[in-house]
Amino acid sequence: MFSEKLFKRLYHATHITFLTGAGISAESGVPTFRGKDGLWNNHDVMQLATPLALKTNTDVFWEFYNWRRRLVTDIEPNLGHYALVDFERLISQVTVITQNVDGLHQKAGSTDVLELHGNIMRSRCSECGYLPEADGKVLAFDKIPYCPKCNGLIRPDVVLFNENLNSTILYQAQEASATCEVFFSIGTSSLVEPAASLPYIAKANGAYLVEINVERTPLSDNADEFIEGKSGKILPMITVLFEKIREK
Numbered sequence: 290m291f292s293e294k295l296f297k298r299l300y301h302a303t304h305i306t307f308l309t310g311a312g313i314s315a316e317s318g319v320p321t322f323r324g325k326d327g328l329w330n331n332h333d334v335m336q337l338a339t340p341l342a343l344k345t346n347t348d349v350f351w352e353f354y355n356w357r358r359r360l361v362t363d364i365e366p367n368l369g370h371y372a373l374v375d376f377e378r379l380i381s382q383v384t385v386i387t388q389n390v391d392g393l394h395q396k397a398g399s400t401d402v403l404e405l406h407g408n409i410m411r412s413r414c415s416e417c418g419y420l421p422e423a424d425g426k427v428l429a430f431d432k433i434p435y436c437p438k439c440n441g442l443i444r445p446d447v448v449l450f451n452e453n454l455n456s457t458i459l460y461q462a463q464e465a466s467a468t469c470e471v472f473f474s475i476g477t478s479s480l481v482e483p484a485a486s487l488p489y490i491a492k493a494n495g496a497y498l499v500e501i502n503v504e505r506t507p508l509s510d511n512a513d514e515f516i517e518g519k520s521g522k523i524l525p526m527i528t529v530l531f532e533k534i535r536e537k
């Protein structure tokens with residue numbers, strides 16, 4: 290199921306990088322974006338997750354985000370998330386770049402996580418930039434929140450459609466892709482830029498490129514190794530095998 294080459298590359302690696310998408314959280318019960326049970330099918334997210342909807346359709350916007358915030362509060366990391374934490378014992382530098390906003394990598398215990406699309410449990414004032422959570426405030430799940438400082442509208446600290454990513458985090462993600470020796474793309478449809486370009490940066494800089502997904506994506510033919518299956522099953526198998534090889 291896994292190649293000898295993968296374990297050879299892991300054995301000599303000092304830095305490995307994981308790019309994760311909605312698929313890694315699917316086994317925790319978070320719906321993916323483009324799967325058959327995906328968020329897209331239940332909500333017109335393309336219309337709703339926009340700065341325009343925040344301004345003009347604020348009650349529905351926050352109803353949707355409060356629903357997603359509640360969902361994320363009620364779930365736990367799965368074996369896929371925990372396997373990435375296990376890698377930190379086995380390899381000196383492990384970077385997790387995630388497109389997910391659910392915070393499950395940190396909840397599992399990963400220490401170096403770059404959140405490309407933000408975090409749904411954080412928020413900020415769209416007028417003055419006030420950060421309620423950093424100030425110890427917890428937003429209610431059933432209200433439109435307003436800023437205690439300037440009365441501006443509070444928004445989730447996530448990247449909405451038509452918005453740019455945080456340039457510092459993107460730069461760090463590109464660096465972590467360019468400098469790793471093995472790069473894993475896990476549970477992402479590889480369709481959304483700029484995340485979709487990160488595996489190519491890794492490969493162009495000499496990394497061994499591995500994809501784990503339940504189905505093929507536009508990345509699959511360019512990967513050195515495509516492993517078909519659920520990340521919650523495949524990733525722990527890799528860490529267990531790798532640990533055995535390291536003990537020999």
Ligand code: OAD
Pocket residue numbers: 309310311312313315316321322323324327388389406448449450475476477478479480481501502503504506518519520521
């Ligand atoms: P998608 O929903 O587009 O893709 C999820 C991928 O996970 C698919 O390729 C599935 O085949 C795969 N998958 C599902 N279950 C899996 C499992 N148990 N194990 C492994 N793979 C599995 O989600 P993303 O690629 O993360 O951006 O979407 C990227 C971005 O699109 C999101 O971050 C979001 C959206 O626009 C923003 O909100 C800014």
